[in-house]
Amino acid sequence: MDPVPSPRSDDRDSDPRKARSRARLLDAATTLLTSGGVPAVTVDAVTTLSKVARTTLYRHFDSTADLVAATFERLIPQVDPPPDTGTLRDRLVELLTRQAVLIEEAPMQLTTLAWLAMSDPEPKAGTPQHFTSLRDRVIEQYRQPFDQLLDTPEARTELGDFDLTMAMAQLIGPIVFAKLTGLRVGTRADCAHLVDDFLRARRG
Known part of the structure; x- marks a missing residue:
């Protein structure tokens, strides 16, 4: 039929x-x-x-x-933009903490990530429009605040040239993994540790 x-x-x-x-x-x-x-x-x-x-x-x-x-x-709830003031480190810690809270308090956000992760990331001809727009929306939701904070002349001057996608994965990936596996809930201290490791690697 x-x-x-x-x-x-x-x-x-x-x-x-x-x-x-x-x-x-x-x-x-x-x-x-x-x-x-x-x-x-x-x-x-x-x-x-x-x-x-x-x-x-x-x-x-x-x-x-x-x-x-x-x-x-x-x-899917919206992610707040990064703070407008403060050092790059402080703003990154605040942004990552907000993302961690969202993942912890919005189970549907985590379910969405898990569902999309099981699917082919390369849309093919005939892929339902809603599926494609959902993937785009999730990616945009996570990328936009990091792009807004890291894709600036000030950040590039401080950290040098780097891949924004990999930077986002390095920062938020461990939070998502820890929650998905039930290892722990991402705390502000965890977020600060991840940011410090990221900045140390970039500045080193």
Whole structure:
């Protein structure tokens, strides 16, 4: 059976009935995702809870992965920008601490990272739009504050030339790994230690 083509986003927005059915599907998926994780978000479970027909679901979403991605997009909180004042070290410590708190207090953020990590990072033709936009949003959410702080003439003068992506991975990667593995919760002291190691390596 050929998949039902998805309507254009402007068609979805212009028809109140479609907007309502989409909202009910996302409400149901959100409830299932937050209570049971990604495996709980099945077509049968979502349609049963939302009381929206399967055919209607497929008019809005190409697949379960598309639905899950759209649901994650609803739940991802924003990351505050880095502080405007202070030394580079102090601002990095504050930024990293904020990220650690977000990962600790927003389980859905961690679930999103884990779900994306299991997926192919190179989108292929036909990859659902919501999935691609979710990956882009997560990357942007983490990158933007670090770019804002580190991709400046002042930081480059102090630290020399370096890869921003690797810098972000060096700083926040251990926090995410520790939380995913249950080793520990990232504290401000941990963040300060990571920042000091990063700065020492760059300045050395």
